[in-house]
Amino acid sequence: MRDFEYYAPTRVIFGKDTHLQTGALLKAQGCHRVLIHYGGESALRSGLLKEICRNLAEAGVEYITLGGVVPNPRLSKVREGIDLCRRENVDFLLAVGGGSVIDSCKAIGYGVANPWTDVWNFFLKTETPRACLPIGVVLTIAAAGSEMSDSCVITNEDGWLKRGSSHNSLCRPKFAILNPRLTYTLPRYQTESGCVDILMHTMERYFVNSETMEITDSISESLMQTVIYNARILMKEPGNYNARAEIMWAASLSHNGLTGCGTGGGDWACHQLEHELGGAYDVAHGAGLAAIWGSWARYVYRENPERFAQFAANVFDIPGGRDFEKTALAGIQAMEDFFRSIEMPVSLSQLGLTLSEEEIHRLAFKCSFEDTRTIGVFKQLNMKDMEKIYLAAR
């Protein structure tokens, strides 16, 4: 197994009505002025934003608000947030939303705390952030795991580049309020797309082509089984508290580092391939991952069929045997069947994209940083490989 560092300092407050602790938690942080950052309609319509504002006011916490974060959050909104925070002397960021809002907060936090450079440089990885404004989260969708994670992903409209930035400590939220009831009203497509994202955060770390750690493997397999079981329940019972709660806690655990202990950094090829789709065509992240995964898996599994066979046996209870290839393929099939059962796409066309070979070439060209990098560790993929996977996923 690999040496590792595990650092997940976010204080998680989990359960019913926990969002009503927001004001008190912020007060305890001793902040001067908070920016409440949120998305669009749903936080307003549901009354959540009003409830949070009232809660802060009652606790005597000064705040301003900035809405309008969209899925695949934009750099322009980040810049707007940075300017606003500077003008208004904001010293704490409160994300009320899901991964997009939290990621937008993280980028704003970097921008405000590092005035010596432009924030996009952290996503181009030409500079490293030295600080970040503290962040708190009231989560409204279980998916990205950004509420405990060390990373964020932003889309630059100039060229529609979707790029990530990570730092082991700076941007991890100080607290995350996880109230499963806040996710009851999500559209089914978003709920299930979130479930795929959660699975992928575990699978990216699980499918590495090196010795792993037993304890991490079995925690990861447990997490995947829990997500699969409860994602199916939520197809029929969106108001099932226990299923919502299992999924919500799985989201945080899948991406806080726990599922990567001893396994190295993870593969992340599917995420990179999806980022190009998200950047260019603005698809839902989890749905984009579902559309790509099977093609990626069939393209790479021969590097280590035994690993895929272990996955098949321990996640889907597929009887294993000596024929690792057969079991591996049955496992890939089972995951795709699961995606179908929760009405997630298993191809780009099911995702709503009809792409020409030229368009696919352009995706691979961008994903390979103009043919200058490879992605993935289970099998290292160059531009040609990426192209083949996109083509197979059509």
Add this chain to the structure above:
Amino acid sequence: MRDFEYYAPTRVIFGKDTHLQTGALLKAQGCHRVLIHYGGESALRSGLLKEICRNLAEAGVEYITLGGVVPNPRLSKVREGIDLCRRENVDFLLAVGGGSVIDSCKAIGYGVANPWTDVWNFFLKTETPRACLPIGVVLTIAAAGSEMSDSCVITNEDGWLKRGSSHNSLCRPKFAILNPRLTYTLPRYQTESGCVDILMHTMERYFVNSETMEITDSISESLMQTVIYNARILMKEPGNYNARAEIMWAASLSHNGLTGCGTGGGDWACHQLEHELGGAYDVAHGAGLAAIWGSWARYVYRENPERFAQFAANVFDIPGGRDFEKTALAGIQAMEDFFRSIEMPVSLSQLGLTLSEEEIHRLAFKCSFEDTRTIGVFKQLNMKDMEKIYLAAR
């Protein structure tokens, strides 16, 4: 499931040679003077202490040392540490050792940071600590999980009272250096006693008589299987790196709060029953727990045989059926068989204690705080119950 809070902010540095990062980590903490706290012979004999001291000196970190912590760490040593830290203006505590040394550090940290009262009051729970000196850990035995936990246990020689204190945030170590190789030279009895302690930290949280969380159950079951599998390997191969590593990480995960998410606070009756043994007869904590557990389990399982049957099926692969009682008893038997297989006691006599009824009555009298409290939640136990369990364990 229950609402919960999860907060495990300790930075874990896991792997080979990681103890050589101690100086740099302390330097980064910006401390003025460190107390290196340790046990006895083994840290000196192995050369570890010398290596750590050299490492700190090279990093330019000022330090003093205090050794002599014993298993079931004593209040007198804690008081000695508090005096020393005050005299020498120590502002950071470095534990080089296992649970006893870490717990002694935590108590010293409370004592120094709360000069307004006597430190024992925090263990009597008549006062609540408001602060704690920051603590770092170089771990030398996988067992107590104190390197990530919120609690510590100290024995007061005046009356031989062994009492715990916990606080969700104050005493959790800032960092924990986990190098599995540092545990190679442990005597087998200590290694295996540690494995029982790890299992018990998960079992105490697992055996609650209320609705739990699927994801927590399956993580707990995974942890238990990993510990059982690798504890057996270590009987024959004490220098097996992977087995040492699995056990070491299991120790931290079993007691950092993860295995209690959504299940309420846990039962802890076995720990309370063992604390009286440890306080009065100075037995190894894990061995004491092994000697008690079976008798506790047989005394309480009828409250919820289905839970014990789930344990039997998922941890020991015992085929389940409708007859929960039968499966439950088979699971208890399987755990006792496992204890025997790693040469751990399953009775007080095997632990080396031959106790009269009068002595057992005295244990129960102390454990029930002179017949004024009950312990446990799976089944609430009063003084009479405790007496019966001790008697059954003879």
